[in-house]
Amino acid sequence: MTLLRKFLRTLLLFTWNQALCCVFAVVIFASMAITKVVTIPFIPRYDLILIICIITQILMVRYKLETVDELKVITLFHIIGLGLEVFKVNMGSWAYLEPAWTKFWGAPLYSGFMYASIASYICQAWRRFHLQFHGWPGAAITVTLAVLIYANFFTHHYIYDFRYVIMAALAVVFIRTSVTFKVGTVQLKQPILISFLLIAFFIWVAENILTLFGAWTYPDQEGAWRLVHWGKVTSWFMLVIISIMIVVQLKHVKYKLQQHEYDSKEGVRQL
Template sequence: MMTDAATDAPGPRPLAGLFRFLGHQLWAALFAVILLAAILGTKLIWQEGWALTRYDALVLIAVASQVAMLAFRLETWDEFKVILLFHLTGTVMEWFKVSAGSWSYPEAGVIKLFDVPLFTGFMYAAVGSYIARSIRLFDIVLAPFPPFGLVVALAVGIYANFFAHHFLPDIRLALFAASVLLFFRTRLTLTAGGRRRSVPMLGAALLVAGLLYIAENIGTFTGTWVYAGQKAWEPVRLGMLGSWYLLFFVSFATVLVVFRGACRPGPWLRSNRASGPAHRSEARGSGS
């Protein structure tokens, strides 16, 4: 549950505050919003006989959007570094998953490599863009944050399991448990509507997983990609929520390679009342 880190000023009415918060989230997720709008829009208007294929148009839209966001300073170069890294790691995973038959891209396209249209890397990059922009726009602080080496180890284990479970036992249950062990005390403090607010890190991970699940259904509804055995559109199986939940931690660890300043190390395995006010004071100070 989200709580206020500062209560000395009256806040907006709950509904207005909710809409404002959602608006801020959409602004932070601008790149993802553009890509989803492009996926839906091109599906509605594209004709089979056009010289430019829909997949290739999506690549060009993604590149143009990225250039525009940098040109208009909606994205920083540090954020672009994160996006580039996400694009590379996401594309590698797409190559593997498509070759393994997990899903496919049924439409034609020139800008395709190993049967994967290259706009797919931008979909993973959009997750990184959202997290990176959120840290900057909302002045996010993560405290108490576990040792960064353990966070990286968790992210590497999750990423490796996306590949290895095709050949070895699936260890995602152990990875779920590790994520809870590492982050069950961590809170994400942010500025929203002029106030500092706090939400559990694990709750944020579940929220992002839910949003990605909605985006996944938009992709399959438009036929942009098709899961193995899918004949006609049907909702993506709920089990995918677990995959997106785990991917969130890969995303966050990657972003924090560049945005380490958002992390506040602390007693992540035990309660320490003395450290709580210090974290809260530091979080308030970072938003001024």
């Protein structure tokens, strides 16, 4: 009975922390659903969603659900995601069919927040679950892979799609990498590739819900909504890897800078 109680307590705490990590994503989901049935005069739906996202971001920092450093990372992801959205929309990969004042070359500005919500989740999970990576590859390897993955999102429209080649390389590079995380006093461990795949799968599930709400529309959904092709899981898999790579590298850079600052202060004290 004690073991069962401990398991249930750990599961409840895990679920609660996961919910806190997903606040930004939940707000986006809710805004999609609400604005589908509730309209405000003179404010197009996409613009209203953008306003909600900005207010949410401000409130999360104001009430310390996110730190200023995390906001910087999230802003970077917003820019990266918006750049990808603009390109994909103009290549006909998907479309935003509704009008908006804040459309940028066919992509509404709120679309960058969908990528930012992934970064928000990763940053908060890092802090709330005390993530530690073991066997993480060197910076040269991860940066190279991140650049190749992001570039392939663009170049596959013109040349061969190297996603499966890149995924094979990722499997080789990360096969021995694992992540440990704490839920209360319980520490758990999981292969990092499993983590990548699980996050990608749940984003794909979320994508199906978002397209149902009209967040964007794939060409085969214009006549009637249908399930997003399962192959999109591979795209999210690689995007999740980019996201985690960037967060890990930025965390490492910040740690080195803090360590350098500490060593400098110690050196001054010794003098």
